Amino acid sequence: MHLEEFAEGDSFFHKLDPRIKFLTITPSVCIIAIMKSIETSLIALLLCFVSVAFAKISFKKLFLRLLSVNLFILLLWIFLPFSFTGEAIFDVGPYSATKEGIYKASLITLKSNAIVIITITFLGTSQIFSLAHALIDLKVPKKLVLLFFFFYRYIAVIHDEYIRMKKALLIRNFKPSSNLHTYKTLAYSIGMLIIKSFDRSQRIYNAMLCRGFKNNFPIMSHFQIRSSDITFGIIILLIVSLLIVFDYG
Amino acid sequence: MHISEGVLSPAILLTGALLSSGGVAIGLKKMDFSKIPEVAVLSSAFFVASLIHVPIGPVNAHLVLNGLVGLLLGWMAFPSILVALFLQALLFQYGGLTTLGVNTFIMAAPAVIIYYLFSIPIKRGNSTITLISGFLGGALGIGFSSVLMSLSLLGTGEEFISLIKVVIVAHIPVMIVEGLITAFCVAFLKKLKPELVKA
Known part of the structure; x- marks a missing residue:
């Protein structure tokens, strides 16, 4: 992406x-x-x-x-x-x-x-x-900037997950149209995407803890x-x- | 669902910005540092899900899912939707920087209302109640948003009334589809990952 x-x-x-x-x-x-x-x-x-x-x-x-x-x-x-x-x-x-x-x-x-x-x-x-x-330098709340940072960082990753699921649907000959079957299939795909994202976020947080995360991101290079x-x-x-x-x- | 730049009056833009700041402040307060990765990656998932085009009759519509965001994140829907709209403003210039406050409120306030109305029935109810609450949550999320959007246009000028009528009518099929998808999705999540449905 x-x-x-x-x-x-x-x-x-x-x-x-x-x-x-x-x-x-x-x-x-x-x-x-x-x-x-x-x-x-x-x-x-x-x-x-x-x-x-x-x-x-x-x-x-x-x-x-x-x-x-x-x-x-x-x-x-x-x-x-x-x-x-x-x-x-x-x-x-x-x-x-x-x-x-x-x-x-x-x-x-x-x-x-x-x-x-x-x-x-x-x-x-x-x-x-x-x-x-x-934004951090401009004193925007740190939680908000961290949220934005992680949100942006993982869009591409989650998008890859979505593409993989889309391929799996395609292989099973899924053809979207205006019917309940389509909406159910898409809803379950979104649900699966949410579960995968949730599990991934737990792994991310654990990895951060392993590396000594203390509510702060050290910034190495400055403007x-x-x-x-x-x-x-x-x-x-x-x-x-x-x-x-x-x-x- | 968003209003472009340059349309709304200064009073409406300011009101939206103030209301959203309040909502974001509450959301940030409820979000501990340990919750940031979870809220962030779920926001990425909603962002990706909103790229999915769903057939509605002869046309395609993209999903908004603000009802579902509310059910999963509660007040944290405010910061979650804010960062998503901010990114859209930066990357695609949909919505925009001056309308960020108004657009965040248009989408996040209904999310929080849906959270208060339906998260308990979804969590505690049997499968029929879950499906019905999910449907109403998804449909009303869009419904409330289009009402707020209409109000902000109406507050700018009464001349927008004919446009508002078209916007509302166009959102009725979207409401039904969002309702169905949210209903199936919460039923699915409740089965597979009950801790995700907030209550």
Whole structure:
């Protein structure tokens, strides 16, 4: 299972300190999410595209990702233009699309895409494990980070178990369709997956105890903050403040 | 089941974040360090299970299983669902960072309600009661989630009402299938690994 699609690379964003990434992306996405004007949202989206150039990620992969995210947005476009009262632009049967409705749908589309792109360029360009490490430095509750760490670590392992079970079903000529037999078979497979995971977790914990686990994960390598990280942080925070001023101005 | 970025109003986003922080805090308090591997690997299993596509009539739907998560993890469903949604936001950008609070609450609050309503009947009841409680747990888990999702959209703007109607109707077949799968799954777990069904 190859999950970290954008994490490999040698760009500016790939080298950026993950702690700075969290500290800059959090205000950025919050501001974009609450923007009211279409002009500022458009500027934000353009700036996010600029970050794509800096992150040197494949446009094709990015495009595919945006395509799947925009399926939900498409659903909004079917309903929203016709739900608002206001100045009618055109009619479809008894329904008329209003200027306000189209404005709202465009706003959501711009904001949504901007946040998705910035999430990929900022956080997608780091390994999940270094992000988890950064979260510890940023004082996120340790239990939560450990939970996240183990959760991510074992997805691939459990997925392999699932693939093995799926093959076993295939060998026995299991063909899923809408009937009780299918649902029962899938339910038992999920049950088996849960039992295997539970047993595995007990073995993991015992192994941890054998190695002297005392509610702590010693971290061997630490992040070194560079002056370019700090400059980047200041620039992003400046842009964010400017966007706030524009949006409310 | 999740709402994308950029849709909800700031008030709803903030409310969701605060409610979820409360739930996660309770969940973390109930989760000792010794429980972390168990909750984590079970979360991985739910994550993998949610990738399974189940045929419902002519279409495929993926499983949510938040009722089952609640029955197995209780309040720890909050941190479990939070880390899963966080990972999805990082890797696939489904849901997202600003909607993390709202989406966690939409899925985890019903899980906890299901835990309080049905874990005792499942643990103590005979096989018929177990199956019925499992069915209701799975179906209502989705049902409550779609109600919470509708409320958060409605709180953002009344214009979403036509979309909400479609969302609710679309979830009815999903509720039935989730109910059936949860029912068979808890009956199976109760037979093979009774200690897993929390009570």
